[in-house]
Every structure is written in C-alpha cells, then in structure tokens.
Amino acid sequence: MFGNHTFSVMLSQKFTCPPSTVWNSIHLLRLCIALLALSHIQTTVARNSILKESLASIQSKALAGDVHYQGALAIFHKFGEKGLAIDFIEAERWAKLAAQKQGSLGLCTLAALELERGNTERGRFLYDEAYLHSNLRSVVKHQDPIALFCMGMIEIDNPPRNFAKGIRQLSKSAEMGFATAQATLGMIYFSGIGVKKNPELAIKWCSRAAREKHPLGMFYLGMAYSIGDGVAQNDDYALRWIRAAADRQLTMAQLTFGMKLATGDGTEKNLELAVEWLGKAATRGKSPEAKLQLRRYENQLLRMRTPTAAYVPDDQEKSAIQLAQRQILKKDPPRENRFESPPVAPPKRIPSPPTPAPPTRMTDLTIDGTKDAALQGDLLATKNLGLKHYAAKDFKQARKWFEIAAIKNEPESLRYLGILYFMGQGVELDYKLAAQWFTKAVRAGDLESTRYLRIVKQFKQ
DSSP states (O other): OOOHHHHHHHHHSOOOOOGGGHHHHHHHHHHHHHHHHHHHHHHHHHHHGGGGSOHHHHHHHHHTTOHHHHHHHHHHHHHTOTTOOOOHHHHHHHHHHHHTTTOHHHHHHHHHHHHHTTOHHHHHHHHHHHHHHSSHHHHHHTTOHHHHHHHHHHHHHSSSOOHHHHHHHHHHHHHTTOHHHHHHHHHHHHHTSSSOOOHHHHHHHHHHHHHTTOHHHHHHHHHHHHHTSSSOOOHHHHHHHHHHHHHTTOHHHHHHHHHHHHHTSSSOOOHHHHHHHHHHHHHTSOOHHHHHHHHHHHHHHHHHHSOOOOOOOTTOOSOHHHHHHHHHHHHOOOGGGOOSSOOOOOOSOOOOOOOOOOOSOHHHHHHHHHHHHHHTTOHHHHHHHHHHHHHTTOHHHHHHHHHHHHHTTOHHHHHHHHHHHHHTSSSOOOHHHHHHHHHHHHHTTOTHHHHHHHHHHHHHO
C-alpha cells in the first residue's frame, strides 16, 4: 500500500511518455491520485480512532510532535477526558505547542481557556484564527470527533452565534463517543441555553459522559438528582456524582459540594469540610464566588472555634460576679451525669416558686427573651434584636444592636447598617458610609449586599 512518501517519489521520477503511451500515462496519473486519496482517508480514519487509543499512545504521539495529538491532549486536560483530572496548566502548555504550528485543536483550546478567564475579545480572536487560518474546516469535513466538537463550540460561543448548527456538530461528535461533547450537550439540554430545555436528552448525554468518568457529565448528572430534573430526586446519588466530579478538579463541582456541606443541603452540615472544598475551588479554580463563600464560612467557623466575649452594657444593673455566676449555673450539668460523687438526696420539701404574671404582649416576651440572650453575648440574638427593632421602625435601637453585632463582623448586621445610612433611617443620609458598611458586609460573605453596593455606588457618582 502506497503512502504520501511513495506518491511524492513517483511524481519526482522522470517519465518519458511518447505519444503512443499517453493513454498509459493518464492511467498512471489517475492511479497516483487514487493512492494519495487512499492515504488521506487512512490518516483521517486513524485520527477518528484517536478516541479508541490509549492515553499512553496519545501522549507518545504528542511528544513526538504530532500537532493534532498535541491539540487533542490539550482538550483532554482541559475537560478531563481519558481519566485525566482537569488541569488548565497542562492544557495550555499542549495547546500552545499545537498553536505554534497553527494546529486547529490547540487554537480552539486556547480560545476556550481565554473565554473562561473572561478575556472575551482574545478568546474570539483565537476562535477566528482556528476557523480562518488552520485546517479545522478540512478536518471537520472528514468527521473528526474532536474537530466537530471544536467547530460546534465556535458556532455557539463566537458571534454570529448559530446554536442549531453548533448543536448538530456537537451531536455528531457525541454520537461518535467523544465524552466532552456528550457532557456539553447534556449541560445545554439541562439548562435550556440556546435550545428548548429537555431533561430526557440531558440525562441521556450526561449519563453517557458520566460512564466515561467525565467530570462535567458526572456533575450535571449529580445536579439532576439533586433537584429531581429528569430523574427522581435522590440526595445520596447527587452527592456521590458531585463529589466524584469535585475529586476530578471541576471547580463548579467543588463549589457546589462545599456549599452543600456548609448549608446541610442533602447531607449533614460540616463547616470544616465545607471550608476545605471551597478553598480548593477558590485557589485551584480561581472562582470569585468560591472566594466570597470561603470568607463567609471561614468567619463562621472561626466564631464557632473562638467563643465571643459577653457584651456588658453600661445600663446593666447586675454585677460582673452575678453575671458570671448565672453563666456558670447555666452550664452546670445535672447531678445524675456526674460519677465522681454519690447523688445528694433531695430535701423533704421543695417550695414552689411564685408564678410570674403573664406578659401583656407577646412581642414584649419575645424582645425581652432576645435581649437577655443578646446581653449575654449571643451574636445571633444581638442581630435578631436589631431586626425586631428595625421591623418596628425603631431605627435608633436597631442601629445600636446592629453596631454591637458588627463588632464581631456579623454579615447581615453590617448590611442593615448600610441600609440605615442609605435610606437615612434614624441617621443622617450618607451614601459614603452606606457604601463602607455594604463593602464590609460583602467581605464578610453577605451576597445580598453586592446588589446594594452596586446601587449605592450609582448615587455616589
């Protein structure tokens, strides 16, 4: 079987073609063209079978300088194909090697990385380079599954967008067994971005990708189980799939798993483990949302580990000794739980305490009980007391308790102090001070304050 080299040798030879042999020369030329076409088809088939090759074989060919395999390896590292964990550094390294020789897959990988970093203009430029100045279109014509995926993403992400055409190309790639295309299709049908939402198709493609241990496929399958979309809701299955994707370094899976642990959504609440996973998403994945949530739950964890000091206001009539005794008596365990000394017999007669008069209003009881806890340093009670006064439009008292809670960096109290100054409630209206309080609240992990901060900045201009 002749290859490209054989064909070039044959063309380089000097053939003497007398008139009587012109017909034979034409046949010879046709034969050479057929052999070249056959050689090209064999190369295309070989590249189509890249999905069936072992990772070691792909890495070996990439190291040998094959541009197509270098680009493929870049995509595999970016999305977690062939059992690889997601690794943007390795993905970029191989993509740059391929892009230096105008390798289409390398250019497309670099484009996708730039888009994820928020560098939209640079990402779209690289997609244009891949489309106009590489062999991408010719490789797509020969039904290369990875090239089909790249072309589909160009149609979807690079204006003018053509979702219908992009999804057709992704579907071809997915049918050929490319797990990244399968997971991407599942994501699109799961979210309804650019197409009508279709839970059945989403589950079909995510399941196929998840069977190949593809992080994105595992994550969206876990999310489907988490909310009961296309499958019966199942927290156990949800957490297993999301955790599996998180282990493969998918940032959004790490963030989601961390938040589930932090809030106790479908699992036992575990702040220490939550902070660990949020830290991975924030540092390795560089997720701004993960950084925000990490600060929030690190503060909560710190407050749990380091009890706050009890606040004693100036109008407190009881002495410090009395307050301390009261706290100690609250923590005194029942006698039956002590084993170092025998139980003491109860007195013969226990006088009944006088029955307190019922409160005149339920709100009085609620506020008094909350105030009592707040005076003893309960941060949650302090914030709630501020909220109760705020709801009653007693803004001066609300501000007092919010400021006490703000000393301990309580996020919601910080936000409400911003609202007081933004609205001029009980204080002189001051947009600058409002922005300062909202900024502190955001840094403490209060997501709601980001909206207020954007609004108040408009008023400051």
